[in-house]
Amino acid sequence: MLEVIIKSNSESSSQYYDVSQIIITKGKDPFARIEAEDYDEANGTSTENCSDTDGGENVGSVKDGNWLMFSNINLSEVHSINARLASEYSGGTVEVRLDSETGELIGSMEMPNTGNWQSWETVTASLNNSIGFYDVFLVFNSSEKYVGNINWLQFSVEKISTNTSELQDANSRHSLYPNPVKDKLLITHCMDAVIEIYNSTGILMLQTKSTNDQITLDLHKINQGIYIIRIVDTKGSIQSYKVIKQ
Numbered sequence: 001m002l003e004v005i006i007k008s009n010s011e012s013s014s015q016y017y018d019v020s021q022i023i024i025t026k027g028k029d030p031f032a033r034i035e036a037e038d039y040d041e042a043n044g045t046s047t048e049n050c051s052d053t054d055g056g057e058n059v060g061s062v063k064d065g066n067w068l069m070f071s072n073i074n075l076s077e078v079h080s081i082n083a084r085l086a087s088e089y090s091g092g093t094v095e096v097r098l099d100s101e102t103g104e105l106i107g108s109m110e111m112p113n114t115g116n117w118q119s120w121e122t123v124t125a126s127l128n129n130s131i132g133f134y135d136v137f138l139v140f141n142s143s144e145k146y147v148g149n150i151n152w153l154q155f156s157v158e159k160i161s162t163n164t165s166e167l168q169d170a171n172s173r174h175s176l177y178p179n180p181v182k183d184k185l186l187i188t189h190c191m192d193a194v195i196e197i198y199n200s201t202g203i204l205m206l207q208t209k210s211t212n213d214q215i216t217l218d219l220h221k222i223n224q225g226i227y228i229i230r231i232v233d234t235k236g237s238i239q240s241y242k243v244i245k246q
């Protein structure tokens with residue numbers, strides 16, 4: 001989608017105008033990582049230096065009712081959100097709302113107590129699918145003095161299963177270790193299975209076939225981020241797992 005802004009310098013009352021400028025802007029890529037400090041509008045927060053793995057800055061001093069707004073995001077393919085969060089308190093939430101700080105609530109993340117304002121954890125939450133472009137508001141809530149800090153956020157096509165029995169079945173079939181992973185990922189119970197790695201935008205990054213009951217994948221060349229590992233067994237049964245690459 002393109003937004004065209006036409007500014008007229010004409011003082012004339014006629015129906016014809018001299019168009020002095022046409023600016024074409026594009027919606028943000030929803031699947032690229034968005035730095036929290038690159039918000040379009042903020043209410044009550046501040047920005048500080050960040051000691052997470054990539055450095056940079058994060059949004060801090062976040063109190064109950066404060067919010068950040070990220071404008072013009074295409075949510076049509078989005079089903080979940082990942083955010084890098086840190087807090088010394090428990091019980092806070094980060095609500096995801098559309099078009100205003102009191103707009104439609106499409107999902108909510110729990111602020112983790114990471115023990116330190118600069119100890120970071122990636123949190124994932126399911127979002128109700130919304131078709132079209134929206135200004136996305138992150139609204140922070142807590143009964144504590146501060147809610148927590150945020151370094152970045154990233155939308156994802158991944159559908160988070162909320163069905164506990166489905167997750168338990170999946171967990172009993174294969175194990176993927178360690179997760180988060182830095183380089184070598186061990187997958188068990190995958191004799192003759194096809195293993196595929198997709199990035200968060202659904203692009204196939206790697207495909208291999210396991211000839212043993214377990215396989216070790218070397219992921220050191222893959223960028224940091226969240227990936228989906230699909231394991232297709234000889235009967236065609238598919239299991240999907242989320243893996244965080246550090």
Ligand SMILES: [Ca+2]
Pocket residue numbers: 035036037050056057058150151152
């Ligand atoms: Ca940041």
